[in-house]
Amino acid sequence: MVYDGIVLSLLIGWFRGGSLKGLAHMKLRGGWLFPLLLALQFVIFFLQEKVAWIAKMSNVIFLLVYITGLVFLWLNRHQPGLPVIFAGVLLNFIVMAANGGRMPVSVEAAQFLGREYIEALKAGLYAKHQAITSDTLLPFLGDIIPLSPPYPRQQVISIGDVVMNVGAFLFIQHLMLSAPRHGKGNAGEEKVTASVNQ
């Protein structure tokens, strides 16, 4: 889902006369946090079957990863779109924190993902997900939105994911359209986008 959003943003940004060069001008504070977070996730993923206490703590660690991500977004809140991503992550974080560090998934919405998936979900085999039951808190923030045809991929997402994607869209549009322009040909084009954006 995240990748779909980014691809769509790039496409629309290109249609609006933006440039990929803008992405190179991205200036983020605390950017070193990113690879660290990724590495941490991989470590947990590989180690949780081997080291018992990591498996136990994996939910807590995931929440910590989320918190670090939130801090990172907060540091960059002055960039357009990032406050929206922050809000999306926060929504996901709230529902996960309320339910023991796992994202609740609607069984009904996840039907088409296959029987095995549902079984595993109900059994609590997934580290990051669990089925929604009557005990689940804030179920409406969980993974309840089914994506199905005509959408090209099948997936269940949460409202937080949607908000994050909107934020990513805004951020990428901002980057692509604020890229420095070159040549005369773009002058007229710029006028057109300006009129559309007002």
Add this chain to the structure above:
Amino acid sequence: MTFTVKWQGKIYLSFITLIALSIFWVEDVFVNHSLKDWVFVYILSAAVLLLSYFSIHLPPKGNSFSMDSAIYLAVMFLYGIHMALSILFISILVEFLYKRKMEWWKHLSNFSMYSLMIAGSYYSFLFFGGDIGKIRTDNLFPYVASLLIYFLVNIALIFAFFFFLGRVYRGAFNLGVLLESVVGYLVTLILSLVLAILLAEERYFGLFLFTILVIILSFVFRKFLYLYQLVSNRANKDHLTGLYNHGFFKETLKEQFADCKRLKQPLTLALLDLDDFKKYNDRNGHLQGDRLLMFFGKLLQKAVEGTNFTIARYGGEEFAILMPNTTKEDAYVFLNRLRKQVNDTYFDGVEHIPYRCLSFSCGIAEMEKDMYESDELIHRADQALYYAKAQGKNNVQLYDQHNISLNEIQFKQDLEALEQQVKFFLSKDVYTYRHSKRVFKYALEFGSRLDELTNHERQTLSLGALIHDIGKIEVPRDILNKQGKLEKHEWEIIKKHVTWGREIIAEEKRFDDLLPLIELHHERYDGKGYPYGLKGEEIPKLARILCIIDSFDAMTTERPYQPTKTFDEALKEIERCAGTQFDPVYAAKFIAFVRERYLPLVKMPQWD
């Protein structure tokens, strides 16, 4: 513009918010959603947000209607009020987080307004036997009724909003704009039915199609609006400086004048004139002069950034700043600071003009309650500007009656010029001629006894008294000299003399001060006079005084074959009409004046 909510506004806001919240409480909005419903609520909220972002703008600017209402109504028809209110709540919440620049109470008021509209149309839908859940084409009446209620509640709340928050909603007073909005509503309401049918058939894809369609329309209309604004800017803006031009400024002034008068808010006008611009042009050439004008225009634009002021290029090197909600004292502080800042700003070639720096003179006038048209404001600011120029330029002056008194020679010249005009009556209507002369004499004497008048006001009163009936020159002789009662149409012609008189005297700029006296000396204190029916203090002070003198002389004039009142009787009549026809304060003063000055003369033995 900073804007504080008045206490009536606060009460009103809390009142409708309370109602809205109680609707949420009574209807238990958030409880009964299944997860599937939640997904639908999310999607609909997203659609509402998209549609209110891509609202459809119509020229002239400020008119836009958004299609979000269509969604609320469609959802209400199909799924009931819970769903509609949930969507409303979420979308307003998101807007609140997103549009941080908008004041919080505006979001609150939006929220309450929509809640009331949705609830109103929902209950009326049920009341008229509507069926929630399916669009029934065999019984359309409940739909029409609920759409009508939605519309009426909206209009009523908007009126109340502007009323209690003390703002002018120009649309409310303009039938044309109201009609236009009716069309907008009609479109929205029909679309709501279309959307409901779509939703019933294909929930998600129907909504998707609808949203996409509206967004595309919105793009197209935006393009139109952009072109419209481009063209209207060309018509309203001065080519050289990019400021508004004279015509547009006059129009704006007129509107603001009427608004501020209705709301009893201050309105101040400043006229600026670049000092020694002609000399600058002569030394540096006209092209450089143009550059200076452009430069100065930019300076002004920068100075008023973030305010609600309107700036315009009024004439060659004259600029105007219109300042609503600003008193003349604040305006003085603002302009004097600007003047110093301009002095400190170097521009090529200024070393050749006397001050050796860029400078301007400025006159400021504030709207007063006895002004009845915007031209008076311009006239006063203009006088203050002349005074500023006479004080040696590079300064700011507030309009002040005392500063602009005519000197004796000028007064004499004006008097002679006006007397020439009055002389036309000698052949046409000698009674009007003599009436004018007598009223002039009374005004001169009475004015000199009124200590509260300034010198200039006394002069204005006397000159106005002399010329006040000049418009009668256009009234046919047979009407003027008719014996007996006038027909209705003849009376209408007589009434026009105030307007004609104004037109005649308006030809010469130096008599601008006299115009209110000529045009308004038949206004009555109780508002039943003509031509405008102004009331009480709305009538300029001098016109109120002139009205008393004029009536007194009309009553006591001797005309053959007509009964005449004695001075005593006339004074009693004035006393009787004080407070209705006449200003009571000046009526009392005038009675005292006549008693003291004339009654002794009348009482002397006469030789008839």
